[in-house]
Amino acid sequence: MKKLVLGLIAVAVVAGGAYLAMHRTPSGVGAPAMTDRGVPNPLRVATEGAYPPFNVAEPDGTLKGFEIDLAKDLCRRMGVTCEIAAQAWDGIIPGLQAGKYDVILAGMSATDERRQAVDFTVPYVLTPAYFVAPKDSPLTKIDFGLQRLDLANLDEASTQALDKLKAALKGKTVGVQVATIHANFLDTYLGDTVTIRRYDTLQNLSLDLATGRVDAGLADMTGWQPFLEGTDGQNAATFGPGITGGLLGPGIAAALRKDDGRLLDALNNAITAAKEDGTMKKLAEQWFHFDASAK
Amino acid sequence: MLDLLGFGGRGWGLQLLQGMGMTVLVAVSAYLWGLLLGGMAATLKLSGHRGGRVAADVYTTIVRGVPSLLVIYLLFFGGNSAATWVATLLGFNGPVELSALPVGILAVGTVSGAYSAEVLRGGALAVPHGQVEAAKALGMGRWLTFRRVLLPQTLRYALPGLGNVWQLTLKDTSLVSVVALVELMRVAYLAQGATRQPFLFFTTAGLLYLGLAGLSGRLFARAEVWAGRGVRRAAR
Amino acid sequence: MNSPLLSALMAALPQFVSGTWLTVQLVALSLLLGLVLATLVAVLRLSHLTPVSWAARGYIHVFRSTPLLVQIFLIYYGLGQFDAVRQSVLWPLLREPYWCAIIAFTLNTGAYTAEIMRGGIEAVPHGQVEAARACGMNGALLFRRIILPQAFRQALPAYGNEIILMLQGSALASIITLMELTGVAKAIAARTFQPIEVFCLAGAVYLGMSFVITRGVHLAERRLNPARK
Structure with a gap:
């Protein structure tokens, strides 16, 4: 008997909670208006x-x-x-x-x-992806020989620029926002030569660029723009070609x-x-x- | 920079206070719901009923074993489909939506309850068994024994642990932001995103939590004194 | 689960394994260091020297009542803001996310464990302390031989809870770029947009680990309980 009562109370509590939690869609019965x-x-x-x-x-x-x-x-x-x-x-x-x-x-x-x-x-x-580094870093002085790099259409100049990028970043630490197309790019093209740090937000990556914990960061131009225009970003600059196409998506x-x-x-x-x-x-x-x- | 914490204009003060209000609301309701759940689970664990004991063990093991975020995910997003299914059975049609606040409370409370259950069980076990036998010998019924002998002493032994569970619940409320509730941590996150001042807002949030915890810690200390009245303090 | 997700999860298996390993490292190392710190703090907390006792109390209060997220964020991103820190000898350590996580977790678990230890120390019957004193035991010996062994035993069940909480707290390491189990799960969830399936998988791994911990603590409780020997 006692167990029955206890069980009933439990059911009542759960059902009461569920009832309170339920409410119908704002437009009443059925699907919303179309x-x-x-x-x-x-x-x-x-x-x-x-x-x-x-x-x-x-x-x-x-x-x-x-x-x-x-x-x-x-x-x-x-x-x-x-x-x-x-x-x-x-x-x-x-x-x-x-x-x-x-x-x-x-x-x-x-x-x-x-x-x-x-x-x-x-x-x-759609904006190209850019690498960013502190202005006083040697990385920002390198001439890569082209403005745009289309991964879907790798001609000789693009392949050379990509190799140059790879050589310049060898052994460096590069930050990127986790699970982005830019992280995919680093994994695919530079995964074997750089240390990749994955940040939950671009803002945290910007903080670490300023402290020097990472040598460079990769994101698209719309992502960098608030940082580069703000006070913290005055000592940072983009380098290398703007990268588009291929696994960077539409x-x-x-x-x-x-x-x-x-x-x-x-x-x-x-x-x-x-x-x-x-x-x-x-x-x-x-x-x-x-x-x-x-x- | 501090004007970002002010009220009106660019200041996030009002939002932070409202977020804190939501944190307190969710924390208190979830804690009480957790005490109820935990009390039931502890009773089942101590009962002779085999099925009940297993059910309570499964509850506390799973809920304590997986990250709270997952528990909240499953209760909220799984609960939505479950509610729609139940409503269809009851003859309503169309999708049913769960409103975020009760489900958030339910979810955090379910996590809180699993920890409360263990603390309450420990408290009940600390009551000397002879006392229960003595109560029986005096002719007390089961309910009276529970109310007059077991419950007050269990609470006394369990209070420090329950204080810990409260602190835990208070901080777990930050997870309800995934169900679109705007509590303290979420406001801090939004504000630092908008202003690019993470230190200012995370430190402020930390201090506000510190204040809440300090205040409630004092309440628990008082409750401990109250529950321990008439008990001789161990010599120091 | 549909099959593209399944193949995505299979492809991510090495990441899951390395994430789990990182989680185990972070938790084990922080717990070890935290236990040493906590024992020290618990003793100081019960000291009769008021300033020492209050300092220990302040540390415990601050770390217990602020979210771990805030602590780890301030230790990693916050300390790095100061030039003085970046010039200091500690910078090689503090510039590494791994060591920042260990420091933050150690300080956090140290505070919780200190309170648990205090409870354990206070539960040692006073008569035993008096008896030991009567036998001529002094402070350090008294602690080492009489008080601490019993305090550890008394504190074990609550400490089991703390281990599990530390395991779950370690999930926050991903905000400072450490790809532990939750970080891996979050990354895969954000890449595939199928968070519930991915988190269920990660949840199962966590459940397995905490099951092992719970069993371990249970066994230790039994072995340390003199009545059951």
């Missing part, structure tokens, strides 16, 4: 909120940044309202899969590996669930339209101070 082109209205957008100038939180709790303005523009084009919320990185993909929001704009690089789990739109930002894109084909089409159309009428270029120049938009 436009006739299959776009949920409102469109729920998640971003990270700590990655300037893409997305960053303000002291009053609001969000701003390139991706916030872009999301609003895309929603306007699709005729829906945007609900943009910040979500910590560690929960951002499970939240998408669990249906907490419909699309993520958070500076995510589209890669084939990630396409197994989510769909990506066409890219909206650029930064919005991510959505795999079963959302109609939303994907609508977003792709809106992004393409924003590129064609010059909005994308304008927003990029406003936030990055140069045209970082994907072509």
Whole structure:
């Protein structure tokens, strides 16, 4: 009898907690409203909120940044309202899969590996990857003989520049943000000659560039821009060619669930339209101070 | 630079305070929920019931053995699908969403409960068995024995350990940011991202935790004195 | 689990193994150093010299009640900000993330363990101390032969908890670029965008390790318990 009572209490407590935790979707019974082109209205957008100038939180709790303005523009084009919320990185993909929001704009690089789990739109930002080192480092004095290096199209000059890079960085410590396309690049092309340090954020990598714990860092230009423009970055400079193509992928894109084909089409159309009428270029120049938009 | 901690304008003061409020709310609720769960688990562990003992052992071993982040992940994101499934069974249709706060509390509390269970079990074992027998001899029933003899002494023995569990729970609340709750650590993270001042904000967050822990530590010290009233202190 | 994920996990197996090994190193080394530190601090904490006792108390309080994340961040990125630190003889040690992690974890576990040890020391019956004094034992000998052995035994169950907490705390080493088990899992999760599957795998490894620890502590408890010999 006692056990029965104890068991019943346990069930009641758990059920009570579950009841409190449940609430129906905001629009009531059933799925949220849709436009006739299959776009949920409102469109729920998640971003990270700590990655300037893409997305960053303000002291009053609001969000701003390139991706916030872009999301609003895309929603306007699709005729829906945007609900943009910040979500910590560690929960951002499970939240998408669990249906907490419909699309993520958070500076995510589209890669084939990630396409197994989510769909990506066409890219909206694409900038070359650059190495950065302290200005007084001999690395910044080397002449690599070319401005751009396309990994998808390695001609003789590019191969020479790549070899030169390899020789210059031999035995050095190079920092990179963990699990990025840039980490892939280091693993593939320089993995056997340099020590790779993997940072959770670019900002922490910047701190260690300043203290000299790493000899150089690799990231794309939009990532370096806030550091190089800030006070800490005055003693640092890029070196070597801007690297694009190949495993560096097509650029930064919005991510959505795999079963959302109609939303994907609508977003792709809106992004393409924003590129064609010059909005994308304008927003990029406003936030990055140069045209970082994907072509 | 310190104006970044102020209120209004560029200052993150209000956000930090609100984050701290969320931390306290989650920590206190989760701790109480954990005490309830832990109490039940400890009772089961000490009971003669074999199945109950095994279930409680599985609970404490698994929850203490895997990182808390994983427990929260599974409860939150797995709980969502489970809730939708249950709702479908009950005749509702469409996806059901769990709101973040109760699930965050539930998740942190489930972790907290596993540690509380061990502490409470240790406390109960420290009560001399002769006392329970004496109570029985005096004609006390099981419930009365539990309420008048076992519970007060268990609490007294378990209080220092429960204080540790509280400190643990307080710091575990930083994990609920993965379910989009904005607590102290998350505000600090957002603020350092926006301002590029990690030291300022992480140190501030550290000091605020220190304050919370100091305050609650004092409460626990008082509770220890209260629970130990009438007990002769061991000679030093 | 779909098969591309499975093959991604298989490809990452060497990383998982090296991550697990790094976790074991960090935890074992910090626990060892932390235990030495804790014993010292616990003795100082019970000292009758007020300033010494208060210094020990302050250290314990600060490290127990701030998040380990903040501690490790300040020790690694914070100390590196000061020119004086970068010029000092300690810099070769402090510039390495590995040693910074060991220092941070040692200081953290040292504080928790000191409190556990204090509980153990205070639980030694006072009569034994008096008896030892009556036999002519002085301070150090008294501690070594009478108090500490019994204190260790008394503190063992709580210390088992601390080992497991240290194991979980070691996950934070990834913020200072050390790719231990959680760091590896996070990297694979961010690369494949399948965090739940990857973390379940890592969780299973952690569960295995803490199971071994729990069993080990249990065995030690039995062996040290004179009543069961």
